[in-house]
Amino acid sequence: MRKESKKFLKQYLNNNSPTGFETAGQKMWLDYLKPYIDKYEVDVYGTAIGMVNPGMDYKVVIEAHADEIAWFVNYIDDKGYIYVIRNGGSDHQIAPSMRVKLHTKKGQVDGIFGWPAIHVRDRSKEPTPSLSNLCIDVGAASKEEVEEMGIHVGTVATFDADAMELNKKYIVGRALDNRAGGFIIAEVARMLKENKKKLPFSLYIVNSVQEEIGLRGAEMVSRRIKPNVAIVTDVCHDTHSPMYNKKEQGDTKCGGGPCVTTGPAVQNNLLNMVIETAEKKKIPFQRMAASRSTGTDTDAFAYSDVGVASALISLPLKYMHTTVEMVDYDDIENVVKLIYEFLVQLKAGHDFRYFT
Numbered sequence: 001m002r003k004e005s006k007k008f009l010k011q012y013l014n015n016n017s018p019t020g021f022e023t024a025g026q027k028m029w030l031d032y033l034k035p036y037i038d039k040y041e042v043d044v045y046g047t048a049i050g051m052v053n054p055g056m057d058y059k060v061v062i063e064a065h066a067d068e069i070a071w072f073v074n075y076i077d078d079k080g081y082i083y084v085i086r087n088g089g090s091d092h093q094i095a096p097s098m099r100v101k102l103h104t105k106k107g108q109v110d111g112i113f114g115w116p117a118i119h120v121r122d123r124s125k126e127p128t129p130s131l132s133n134l135c136i137d138v139g140a141a142s143k144e145e146v147e148e149m150g151i152h153v154g155t156v157a158t159f160d161a162d163a164m165e166l167n168k169k170y171i172v173g174r175a176l177d178n179r180a181g182g183f184i185i186a187e188v189a190r191m192l193k194e195n196k197k198k199l200p201f202s203l204y205i206v207n208s209v210q211e212e213i214g215l216r217g218a219e220m221v222s223r224r225i226k227p228n229v230a231i232v233t234d235v236c237h238d239t240h241s242p243m244y245n246k247k248e249q250g251d252t253k254c255g256g257g258p259c260v261t262t263g264p265a266v267q268n269n270l271l272n273m274v275i276e277t278a279e280k281k282k283i284p285f286q287r288m289a290a291s292r293s294t295g296t297d298t299d300a301f302a303y304s305d306v307g308v309a310s311a312l313i314s315l316p317l318k319y320m321h322t323t324v325e326m327v328d329y330d331d332i333e334n335v336v337k338l339i340y341e342f343l344v345q346l347k348a349g350h351d352f353r354y355f356t
Helices: 003-014 024-038 142-149 176-194 217-227 269-278 297-302 329-345
Strands: 038-041 047-052 059-065 069-074 084-085 100-105 107-113 158-161 164-166 170-173 202-208 227-236 257-263 287-290 309-318 325-326
Touching: 003 024, 003 170, 003 176, 024 038, 024 047, 024 176, 024 202, 024 269, 047 176, 059 069, 059 176, 059 217, 059 329, 069 142, 170 176, 170 257, 170 329, 176 202, 176 227, 176 309, 176 325, 202 325, 217 297, 227 297, 227 329, 257 269, 269 309, 269 329, 297 309, 309 325, 309 329
Parallel strands: 059 202, 059 227, 227 309, 257 287
Antiparallel strands: 038 047, 047 202, 069 084, 069 158, 100 107, 100 158, 164 170, 170 325, 257 309
């Protein structure tokens, strides 16, 4: 991966963009994308859309989601301890001893998820972290002191953990689900520009908001754009890491290449073209199956309006929804390459219907 791209990826991972409050990350992403596009828009809820060749009849979307899981302040007790509820699929099991940032109008406030010492816990009935006993400590002694900091019910909190590398092969950080996808689609736009590829259709590079609470941003933007084709990228599990069951969760791993999904929301002719592209260009890939929904923005695009030919290309990831999400640099580059190669061979007006 080129030096400039890696630098941006780390910066992008370290910013805070919780569900419903994605603005800072979207601005950073757009600043990186702007040299490679012709135009951009931001919708009323914050989904960012970069455009190449806008105004053409045939429209293709490449999409990721920008939001990360977080917490909402739900209650502040008289001693200044802060109790929270989830914003998205935040994991209560990993919260104890984590550092957090609380995002207020006065700026960011540092805090921690405290937890009683091992010395005072009864090992025969160890308490399990839950929303009823997890609390954030910001160093305040009263509710009034907390409120003076700008913290109130509804204040959002994110885990505080910067990105790092492991063994020069992996990038580790919070919110690789799915800032890795946002990075990937921006890199596709960069490659198209730098390689002077002229596409015969309008390309929309979409970084959607609010995926973690039900694909909401993708629902809105799919109706806004009304594309003919949507290629969605998200993350999937490395089931070779400990405590996974391949018989139940599939056989996918970091380093094995992009994962392509078969399922009802995935248009089969489009899927076949993606696979043919990978085979022709000798890009390694893995297969997944979705029995009902994919659980990604693919579902929102596929069933939007009259239906959109949609496919899902996933990036294998370890330790999803933790602060140490982990992906392989080679996999990132191969997802970029697969989407890029698919786009440069796609003809405007291609009809993916089974028969007419």
